[in-house]
Amino acid sequence: MRNIATLLFLGGLAFLLIVITGSLDFGAPPMRIGTQIQAATAGDVGTANIVTAVVLGYRGLDTLGELSILFAAATAGGLVLGSAAARARPDGGFILRAGADLMFPLLLIAGLYIVIHGHLTPGGGFQGGVILAAAFFLPLLARPGTTPGHRWLMWIEGLSGATFIVIGLLALYRGDAFLTPLFDHGTLGELVSGGSLPLLYLAVGLKVGAELAGLLMRLAQDDEVTS
Amino acid sequence: MIWLALVVVALTLGAAVAVLLLDNLLAATAAASAVSLGVAVIFVLLHAPDVAMTEAVVGAGLSGLILALALRRLGLARLDVGPGGGRNDA
Numbered sequence: 001m002r003n004i005a006t007l008l009f010l011g012g013l014a015f016l017l018i019v020i021t022g023s024l025d026f027g028a029p030p031m032r033i034g035t036q037i038q039a040a041t042a043g044d045v046g047t048a049n050i051v052t053a054v055v056l057g058y059r060g061l062d063t064l065g066e067l068s069i070l071f072a073a074a075t076a077g078g079l080v081l082g083s084a085a086a087r088a089r090p091d092g093g094f095i096l097r098a099g100a101d102l103m104f105p106l107l108l109i110a111g112l113y114i115v116i117h118g119h120l121t122p123g124g125g126f127q128g129g130v131i132l133a134a135a136f137f138l139p140l141l142a143r144p145g146t147t148p149g150h151r152w153l154m155w156i157e158g159l160s161g162a163t164f165i166v167i168g169l170l171a172l173y174r175g176d177a178f179l180t181p182l183f184d185h186g187t188l189g190e191l192v193s194g195g196s197l198p199l200l201y202l203a204v205g206l207k208v209g210a211e212l213a214g215l216l217m218r219l220a221q222d223d224e225v226t227s
Numbered sequence: 228m229i230w231l232a233l234v235v236v237a238l239t240l241g242a243a244v245a246v247l248l249l250d251n252l253l254a255a256t257a258a259a260s261a262v263s264l265g266v267a268v269i270f271v272l273l274h275a276p277d278v279a280m281t282e283a284v285v286g287a288g289l290s291g292l293i294l295a296l297a298l299r300r301l302g303l304a305r306l307d308v309g310p311g312g313g314r315n316d317a
Contacts, residue, residue, distance in 0.1 A: 051277040114280075122276035130284045134292070212289065219296040 046185025047119040047194040055124065056197045060168065060179030063200075067161065067207060074211045081218040092142040100142035107135035115205035119194040125201040129208025136209070137216045144221070150214060157210035164203040167196050232272050239265030252303050253295065260291035 037058070041050045045057040055063055092100070111131035118124030168179035179200075186193035242261040249255040263286030270279035298304040 049277075123280050124277070127277075127280045127284045130289050134288060137292075216292065216296070219293065219300065 042188055045181060045194060045197065046188060047197055048189045049119055049121060049124075051122070052119045052124055052194070052197060052201065056179075056200050057181050060200070063204065064164065064168070064179070067164065067204065070208065070211060071161070074215050077215050078218055092144065097142045100138045104135055104139055107131055107138065111135055111205075111209070115202060116198065117191070118201040118205075119197050120189060120191070125204025126208055129205040130212060132205065132209030133212035133216060136213045137220070140217055141220060150217070153210045153214045153217075157207050157214070160203040160206035160210070164200060164207070167200055167203070228272070232269065235265050235268045235272070239269070251305070252298055253305070256291055256294045256298065259294065260287045263287040263290070 037054060038050055041047065041053045041057075045053040047053045047057070111128045111134075113128070114121075114123035114131060115125055115128030118128065167182065171180040171182060172178050174180075174182070181195035181197055183195040185195055192198070239262055242258045242265060245258040246255050246262065249258060263282055267279045267283040267287065270276075270282055295304065
């Protein structure tokens with residue numbers, strides 16, 4: 001019965017999608033704002049990665065909303081899971097330990113690179129932040145007895161979130177709209193370019209990384225309940 | 228190009244079906260991560276590297292990790308499937 005209902009639902013969804021896509025000409029973009037943004041970004045915001053210009057420059061407030069949603073989700077997860085206590089668990093084994101030692105610096109470099117170059121190459125704060133979280137979670141998985149260091153994570157998360165909002169407020173103080181990019185654009189494609197957008201992405205990356213690392217540590221360290 | 232896309236789509240759909248059919252919940256989690264990986268490759272083929280990176284990192288990495296940790300917490304992470312179809316109510 002449930003399978004039939006699922007099939008009916010999927011069929012209806014497919015029908016809707018076919019109708020919508022059938023009414024569009026193949027290959028014609030349904031929105032024309034994309035070409036305009038691509039034309040205007042280099043002069044307006046000054047970032048080589050246009051996605052970053054949209055995410056932080058034109059739609060910075062949406063990114064702040066995204067961050068607060070993630071914060072609420074992580075807080076709720078922390079409430080449900082409780083505080084993490086380091087307990088004596090069986091060791092991760094040689095392969096996991098050696099792999100964690102090998103992967104930790106590589107993940108750290110990859111994550112930081114993606115965060116710092118967010119305004120130049122694909123990627124940015126969210127993607128790099130998740131990689132950083134994985135980098136700091138991996139050693140904990142390999143050596144379960146180590147203390148998690150939640151206090152540090154809390155401080156990093158709070159300070160980076162506050163930095164994001166303070167940069168937005170500085171634009172207000174200057175007389176612009178909230179989260180308007182500050183500083184000069186610099187040369188297009190240089191590491192130091194795009195005004196305050198790299199700083200914003202660094203804050204986003206640190207916040208996302210600290211948040212998700214804390215969540216994963218809680219999830220992993222609290223012992224399994226039933227077995 | 229189109230053949231590469233077709234192969235990736237076939238692999239992704241196969242992994243998606245495997246998620247439904249596998250009895251072992253850990254294996255199903257791995258298959259779900261494989262679905263995300265295939266979708267990420269499709270995004271790369273469609274020239275959307277930002278979205279592909281997010282899909283690979285969040286869909287294939289983080290959500291798989293969270294699902295696996297939740298399975299361990301619930302005591303459902305078993306590598307051998309018993310007669311209960313992987314759902315050991317011990």
